[in-house]
Amino acid sequence: MIPFKLRVLLADDHPTVLTGVQCIFENNDMITVTGAARNSTELVASLEKVQSDVLVTDYGMPGGNYGDGITLLALIRQRYPELKIVVFTMAENAMIVRSAMDLGCNCIVSKCDHLNHLTLAVHAAYANGRYLSPSMENVAVSTDRGTRRNGPNSVLSNAEMEVVRYFVSGLRVGEIAQRLDRSRKTISSQKNTAMQKLGIRRDADLLRYGMENGFVP
Secondary structure, eight states: OOOOOEEEEEEOSOHHHHHHHHHHHHTOTTEEEEEEESSHHHHHHHHHHSOOSEEEEOSOOTTSTTOOHHHHHHHHHHHOTTOEEEEEESOOOHHHHHHHHHTTOOEEEETTSOTHHHHHHHHHHHTTOOEEOHHHHHHHHHHHHHHHHHOGGGSOOHHHHHHHHHHHTTOOHHHHHHHHTOOHHHHHHHHHHHHHHHTOOSHHHHHHHHHHTTSOO
């Protein structure tokens, strides 16, 4: 009798990360890797061709036609509602964790934690469970505390959070508008609203905030 294996698709823009994760899974009798994608274009193409049970994907993965971050996760959720998702990321940010979990991505692993946590997360995701690696569990706790302390106005919307993330990564307003398929006016407004919620007045301070709070590695 052939044992059941979970079919796992990998997506990460760093080849060394893909290789490392593949090695971990190839030594696991319960998991088989169905493919590896380096950006959202390759990821969507793989999902259309190969049936998978669980997707293990990086959060920040620029360069593809379908964006990354919350934009990409929402698209995958809409197109493939039965696919289970594990988010594997360096971005240890409370709002990113909250937004991912709001989309139903309840299994999140930090790249700073041991790779063995990915295997546990894959099985938890397939079982519709919740799994946060130690670093992400700490971030989730800080999310709950911050929300209770600061109130709802201090929390950015998903759209505002993505604008801040792209701005901190070095993109200009026009480039962000093109990537998210929004107008420059909308992006500028969302950026300004985010700054008001955060009590920030200068772009330099927004950059510092983003770097200090894990919007980019």
